[in-house]
Amino acid sequence: LPIHLKTWIWALGGTPAVLFTVQVVTGVLLTFYYVPQPMHAYESVHQITFAVRFGWLVRGLHQAASQLMIVAILLHMVRVVVTRGYRRPREVTWVIGVALFLLTLGLAFTGYALVYDQLSYWATTVGTNMIGELPVVGAPMLYMLRGGADVNPQTLTRFYNFHIGVIPTLFVVLV
Numbered sequence: 001l002p003i004h005l006k007t008w009i010w011a012l013g014g015t016p017a018v019l020f021t022v023q024v025v026t027g028v029l030l031t032f033y034y035v036p037q038p039m040h041a042y043e044s045v046h047q048i049t050f051a052v053r054f055g056w057l058v059r060g061l062h063q064a065a066s067q068l069m070i071v072a073i074l075l076h077m078v079r080v081v082v083t084r085g086y087r088r089p090r091e092v093t094w095v096i097g098v099a100l101f102l103l104t105l106g107l108a109f110t111g112y113a114l115v116y117d118q119l120s121y122w123a124t125t126v127g128t129n130m131i132g133e134l135p136v137v138g139a140p141m142l143y144m145l146r147g148g149a150d151v152n153p154q155t156l157t158r159f160y161n162f163h164i165g166v167i168p169t170l171f172v173v174l175v
Contacts, residue, residue, distance in 0.1 A: 012076035016104070019069040020171070023107075026062035027164065034114070036160035038153040041116035066108050073101050096174055103171050110163040116156055124159070125151050 033052055035044040048055040077097065080086055086094035113124040128151065132142035147154030 009079055012072060012079055015072040016069050016076065016100075017175075019065045019072060022065040023062055023069070024168070026058050026065070029058050030062060031164065036114070036157055038116060038156050041114065041156060045115050062111075066111060069104055070108060073104060077101065100171065100174050103167050103174070106167050107163060107171070110159040110167065113156070113159045114163060121151060124155065128155075 030048065033044060033048045033055065035041060045059075048059055050056070052058075080094065080097070109127055113120050128142055128145055131145065132138045134141065143149065145155070145158060146152065147158050
């Protein structure tokens, strides 16, 4: 980079990559104790937080990295818009970046649902209802995400599979 571009604002694109790495490492550690079954999901999260040695730290890092990643991506996108970095010849890079941002939101949404308490249950209900309002594709997507007409035990399993398998794979492919 030229000398006038060597400031922290130009490093915002690498920050989400570092945070994604933190999430992958902490996410793998969390999978050793998390039980993706409706009867045990909340208890396993409680056990991770309060009984597993440094579980609170691993879960906290995973959660904080998720929130910081969304903020870092938004700041990076603002910087790209302000400096007009989305224009030719980088329009494909911009489209891929927007897709990565949407995948990041998908990871945050599916991860939030995995706690499977009342708050995450109703947040999942409201969030998937919004998806169901999309014209033409909304109803089939809603049924596919939930595994039925309402949020049910299959919804947790599907969100877990999306959270640890489908979305991260798409994320890595796009990167």
